[in-house]
Amino acid sequence: MKSTSIKRIAITTGGGDAPGLNAVIRASVVSALNKGWEVFGIREGYGGVLNPNEYPEGGLIPLTRSKVRGITHLGGTILGTSNKLNPLKCPVKQADGTVKEVDRSDDVVHELKRHGIEALIAVGGDGSLSIARELGLKGLKVVGVPKTIDNDLDKTVITFGFDTAVSFATACVDRLHSTAEAHQRVMVVEVMGRYAGWIALNTGVSTTVEAILIPEIPYDIQKITAKIEERYTQGARFAIVVVAEGAKPKGGTHSVVSKEVGRAERLGGRGETVAAEIQNATGRETRCVVLGHLLRGGTPTTFDRLISLRFGAAAVRALEEGRSGVMVALDPPTVRYVPLEEATSRMKSVPLDCDTVLTARDLGISFGD
Numbered sequence: 001m002k003s004t005s006i007k008r009i010a011i012t013t014g015g016g017d018a019p020g021l022n023a024v025i026r027a028s029v030v031s032a033l034n035k036g037w038e039v040f041g042i043r044e045g046y047g048g049v050l051n052p053n054e055y056p057e058g059g060l061i062p063l064t065r066s067k068v069r070g071i072t073h074l075g076g077t078i079l080g081t082s083n084k085l086n087p088l089k090c091p092v093k094q095a096d097g098t099v100k101e102v103d104r105s106d107d108v109v110h111e112l113k114r115h116g117i118e119a120l121i122a123v124g125g126d127g128s129l130s131i132a133r134e135l136g137l138k139g140l141k142v143v144g145v146p147k148t149i150d151n152d153l154d155k156t157v158i159t160f161g162f163d164t165a166v167s168f169a170t171a172c173v174d175r176l177h178s179t180a181e182a183h184q185r186v187m188v189v190e191v192m193g194r195y196a197g198w199i200a201l202n203t204g205v206s207t208t209v210e211a212i213l214i215p216e217i218p219y220d221i222q223k224i225t226a227k228i229e230e231r232y233t234q235g236a237r238f239a240i241v242v243v244a245e246g247a248k249p250k251g252g253t254h255s256v257v258s259k260e261v262g263r264a265e266r267l268g269g270r271g272e273t274v275a276a277e278i279q280n281a282t283g284r285e286t287r288c289v290v291l292g293h294l295l296r297g298g299t300p301t302t303f304d305r306l307i308s309l310r311f312g313a314a315a316v317r318a319l320e321e322g323r324s325g326v327m328v329a330l331d332p333p334t335v336r337y338v339p340l341e342e343a344t345s346r347m348k349s350v351p352l353d354c355d356t357v358l359t360a361r362d363l364g365i366s367f368g369d
């Protein structure tokens with residue numbers, strides 16, 4: 001592998017935040033500083049380079065040792081993030097008042113090069129890594145780091161943030177048992193995950209709920225209500241159903257809250273719909289809890305901290321080795337590098353024959369199919 005003469009790099013964190021972002025930043029910065037490189041952090045995704053005037057202290061922050069001290073365990077990102085400023089589809093207001101998507105990726109590359117920045121570590125999910133791939137094609141050296149609580153990025157066994165989200169969701173469902181039992185209710189718990197059911201599946205199996213609804217397996221509500229009734233017949237006095245925000249009924253579509261120019265569509269509402277349908281069909285009092293953004297907060301689990309630190313350091317090693325256009329991927333017991341194109345060309349859905357799905361079925365958990 002050829003080695004490089006890089007002297008100055010930048011880091012960006014884009015898309016929805018996920019626990020572990022600060023650990024990636026710390027590991028990348030410390031590793032790079034130890035190689036004698038300078039590191040700059042771009043504010044709020046690409047905001048710091050596209051709209052520098054919005055940042056009185058500068059759109060690019062010099063990342064020194066003291067700036068990244070004591071941040072490994074913190075949620076969020078010290079750089080800020082954004083999921084509404086995609087350089088490939090920037091929302092720009094037209095003279096007639098309408099908003100159009102404009103490609104400003106050339107501006108990003110130009111602005112970074114103007115600051116003497118030769119390489120970029122892009123920490124993000126499918127959207128942010130697709131942007132990174134384009135910037136790479138335009139002459140910037142780029143290495144991606146796979147982030148998302150949804151775990152829907154292909155070519156890596158796991159993304160950081162996912163373990164923390166599932167751990168928290170599991171703790172929440174555990175807590176719902178007592179109130180559900182006390183009131184003899186059905187509790188429906190909606191979790192994030194976008195178009196993939198990883199969070200719902202792992203949470204639902206870990207807590208051995210009655211039913212798990214995921215986008216990969218369209219459900220029939222009658223199958224769910226039959227399962228709940230069967231449980232009550234067997235003497236149980238409560239039931240819990242975990243619903244992925246992207247779950248959809250057979251023949252139906254995702255439940256979309258809104259879609260704005262330049263942004264991904266927002267999902268939501270599926271849990272409430274399912275809860276209402278269960279209550280109507282069974283006559284049993286049903287409540288819905290939406291965990292939503294709570295899943296993105298808090299301190300990363302040890303697992304997430306460790307892979308975040310490993311990913312951050314590996315990204316710097318990749319640049320040192322002269323790699324570009326790649327994503328760091330977890331391939332236990334090690335990390336490897338995969339082309340960004342491969343990682344972003346399709347979403348990683350839950351395989352219907354994976355052993356976690358089989359385990360759920362073996363335990364009698366219904367998917368509503």
Ligand code: F6P
Pocket residue numbers: 016083125148149150192193194245266267296
């Ligand atoms: O991709 C991460 C994620 O948290 C999804 O699970 C969810 O659909 C989405 O982001 C929510 O994004 P926002 O921050 O725009 O509400």
